[in-house]
Amino acid sequence: MAKAEIKNNLRRLRFEHDEMTQQELADRSQCTRQTILALEQGKYVPSLALAFQIARVFGLKIEDVFEYQD
Amino acid sequence: MTRLQKRSLLDLIISAVFLAGLTAVFFSGGGAETYVQDTTRKILVAALLALGYILLFFVMFLVRLKSKDKAIFMDERDERIVRQAMGTAFTVFAIYVFLMCIGLYEAYSTSEVMPVGWMWFLAYSSGFIAILSRAIATLILYTRMSGHGES
Numbered sequence A: 001m002a003k004a005e006i007k008n009n010l011r012r013l014r015f016e017h018d019e020m021t022q023q024e025l026a027d028r029s030q031c032t033r034q035t036i037l038a039l040e041q042g043k044y045v046p047s048l049a050l051a052f053q054i055a056r057v058f059g060l061k062i063e064d065v066f067e068y069q070d
Numbered sequence B: 001m002t003r004l005q006k007r008s009l010l011d012l013i014i015s016a017v018f019l020a021g022l023t024a025v026f027f028s029g030g031g032a033e034t035y036v037q038d039t040t041r042k043i044l045v046a047a048l049l050a051l052g053y054i055l056l057f058f059v060m061f062l063v064r065l066k067s068k069d070k071a072i073f074m075d076e077r078d079e080r081i082v083r084q085a086m087g088t089a090f091t092v093f094a095i096y097v098f099l100m101c102i103g104l105y106e107a108y109s110t111s112e113v114m115p116v117g118w119m120w121f122l123a124y125s126s127g128f129i130a131i132l133s134r135a136i137a138t139l140i141l142y143t144r145m146s147g148h149g150e151s
Helices: A010-016 A022-028 A033-040 A048-058 B003-030 B039-062 B076-108 B117-144
Strands: A005-008 A066-069
Touching (some): A010 A022, A010 A033, A022 A033, A033 B076, B003 B039, B003 B076, B039 B117
Antiparallel strands (some): A005 A066
């Protein structure tokens, strides 16, 4: 099975939302700042629950925040 | 550095120091053959063990992963790292016990009598090996699943 990648637009979305800090996003999505950092750097793929929580913080659908790439 | 990383780093230092100390004392003055009869060495090693485990417990208490003010110190990523590190530690522990048993069997298979001191060494060193490997695995997994950047 080919390795798939999950990309995200977290950094761009944070800046579009009043330059939200990583800590703010972490607090609002119930995770740590280090996890937000790891997500932005593509070193961690979140669970579905966390992905939904993050999308909800931005008021977007999950596919507007995360992108599945073959 | 997260609290779990701090705890793992302290666990790594303590377990490495006490494992080295325990091994040095055990192998000094005749090793396993004379260990059971040597009261001084037994007391020294028992003191080392007790101090090591007390320190590890103290670290666990000092670097708590839960907070009264509901601040998040551990999330799903940390939990995933803990699970993977525990799996790695178990594998290392199993390999260590297997290699020690096979090594002792090979070393004493011709004499048919093995000093019982080896059983003591295997029991206590394996405890520190498990803690040490868990700490190393945790720190490695953190470097793979994290980065450094803005706050």
